[in-house]
Amino acid sequence: MPTVLTRLLHTGRRETRLLLALALPICGAQLAQAGMSVADVMMTGRLSATDLAAVSVGSSLWLPLMLFMTGTLMGLTPIVAQLLGGRRTREIRPHVHQALWVALALGIAAALLLWFAVTPIFALMDVPETVADRSAAYLSAVAFGMPGAALFQALRAFSDGMNHTRPSLWISLIGLAVNIPSNYVLIHGGEGLTGLFGDWLPAGFQALPALGAFGCGIATALSLWAMCLAMALYTRRARAYREVSLWHSPAPPRWRVIGALLHVGLPIGVAIFVEVTLFTLIALFVASLGEVTVAAHQVALNYTSILFMLPLSLGMALTVRVGNTLGQGRPAYARQVAWNGIAVSVLVALLNGALLWFTAEPVIGLYTHDAAVQRLALSLVLLAMVYQVSDSLQVNLAGALRGYKDTRIIMLITLASYWLVGLAGGHWLGTRGLPGLVDPMGVHGYWVGLIAGLTAAALLLGVRLRRIGKAVADGERGAIHDHL
Template sequence: MARFIADLVSTSRTETRTLVRLSLPIWGAQLAQAGMSVTDVMMTGRLSPTDLAAVSVGSSLWLPLMLLMTGTLMGLTPVVAQLLGAGKRAEIRPQVHQALWIALVMGLLAMLLIWTIVMPIFHWMEIPEAVASRSASYLLAIGAGMPGIALFLALRSFSDGMNHTRPALLISLIGLAVNIPSNYLLIYGGPGLVSMFGDWLPAPVQAIPALGAFGCGIATALSMWAMSLSMMVYTRRSSAYGDVELWHSPTPPRWKIIGELLYVGLPIGVAIFVEVTLFTLIALLIASLGEITVAAHQVALNYTSLLFMLPLSLSIAVTVRVGNTLGQGRLRAARMVAWHGAYISLAAALFNSTLVWLTADAVIDLYTRDGAVKTLTMSLIGLAMLYQVSDGLQVNLAGALRGYKDTRVVMLITMLAYWLVGLAGGHWLGTQGLAGLTPPMGVHGYWIGLIAGLTVAAILLGERLRRLSKRVAASQTDTANA
């Protein structure tokens, strides 16, 4: 144990700066992308509780599909990172081309799925008619942007694996720059422009209709395509990728490479899908508790999810660093890199919890003017602080394991912890209470279930990383002694 701690301290002296350098642009990119969601919630929330509920419920359907694509395409990152570490740069381009084929197909399927399943799900969940109709129009617009965001995600995973994380920040800022004015124009229409600039605006401008939730969906789809096209231009023109001429000699689908990428990436996508499905189903289950509860849950989750971008960014950087180190054949060093990332993420999560406590009241005022929504949201803040710690730790442990391309066990742990403990336990607490000791806890019960599921995931992922990293490091020792 003493040797492990000494090695970890030594690793931190050399690894911390590299990890921070990689993760900060990713963090900025994640914040910019999360800022789009925050903008959606804030602008629709100030329009009406119904539009806010419509966007919240709609987001609970399209976000899981996007995150399934995100995770699946993240399988490209450790592949590129290990090839880069091993000096096999010529093998990177065909891998990226096949990932783009995967992205295009997944984006089109997501679009078709969103357009066909919306109303049946809303009827099954007994969503109020006013919320359901506005949410359906919001999702109709979102679907058109899904192929674009899928292509962006594939190119971003390539760039991250090349240790070039700044483009994600730059292009995400472009997306945010498109999203904010488009949201305002399309949500509030001419009346919104008049309230901001005055009634001197021309009559045609003042006559622009206020589209509410539908306008919010159009603005989001425009942002998705703006990011995709910008990333294509950047990867074509930038010299940062060296001799990996990405857009030279496009390759048709190669089923062997596609299968290998899906073998690594699909379990990541399923794991992230399972995680977000936990939040999705909770959002749908509490929809019957009324607009106030839905809005409060969404505000609390939206704010804490914004802070979660820091440990998530560290997780992506840890995947890259572990992959690079393994590709270089430094197996014992990779173990230290993995655990160093986990401890840094724990510190970041504790920082986030403190920030939630200090800023909650002021931040909630930015989301809503409704007193009932504010009161209920504040009651969730203490639980949100605990949630930050568990979620930050488990996502970085999973990131380290992905650097090892160990994705299937992560998927199984996620399914067990999130659905069995988090969702089932939270639903029981929310509707039945705790073994007769408490009455049904409502939305608070669901949040307690969230914390329990994330904590179990962190414990199991930590044990998996301990065993796997120790075994891989020992294999290098055995080879050296042979």
């Protein structure tokens, strides 16, 4: 028994170190990309409320599209991780080339949607005409960046699968470095530059027009393409990828390989899209409950979303570790890797819960000085503490299952847990309560629904991982889709 315990502790220490080495750069990259959205909101908000509303409404349309593309292309990560673990590096390049074709198609499709589909959506949402016009202009500019965003995500998925997660951090910081000054120049124009640097600037700079929301869209597109080109250049020149020779002998579209990639990736994209739309729909339902409630909901959600970045990054790293280990032909050890990652995710969730407990009040005070908003936001953050463990568990269980390329079940569990339990249950509690027991709970009902939905997802994904891990370890079935 002491020998078994010693072996488990040694495995835990080794795997935890490797997992965190992969996860922390991913977390930094996620925060850098989130920083672009923060910069957009802050800079347009200083120009006018209309431009801020236009960017906010536009972001609610293009960000879900980008996350769907990101999720779909994440299917490449476990494929590359398993091939790398099995020392089949020659097979990596054609898979990445097919992922780039998929990325290009997704990026063009997303751009076309942003160019031609937003006006009917704004009419359906009854968006005020001035906001709709500026938001449409903002999205028309962002659309140019969507192919770049998709190509970057494909290359990032390849790099992550190769156990190199730091490049995505540095390149995301490059994107942020392009985004902030471009935003300032294009949103505020010459008047903003003069106010910042003085009247000594050349007349050409002082005459630059203030483009507002449209300028913000141009800056976003520029930053997306800067990230894409930087990632392409890095993967071409860095020694870490030399064995793959990624940019030699480009392969035309191969429908069998593309179909296999989509078989793994498309359910991931749908699952992420479902999660995003869950929060979008809740925000729409909460909008009818008054300004204080809407503000408190957004403050609490924004704060807890920042803390969620680390569990999310752990889940993405766990996909790589499980995939690598399976590719090495070590299914029993892959099971240990998966459950060690789950244990780490619980510890991270407890840490996040403690941070919420000690920092909620002062941090909420940074968001707003309105006492009513502060009180309501604090009560929602306390509810968020309850679901920290469930949220961290479900995202890391899903990450481990992606390492097995078992992605369709994640999509089905997500649909059932988030929409049926989380959204429908939360809406019922918020508007009706429990007849005879609990009055309508308002915004708190929606958050209780989130707790229930995340908990249901964690339980179902845990059962699935236990079954898949045991079956593969016992040789009852091979690694999922091992024919790729």
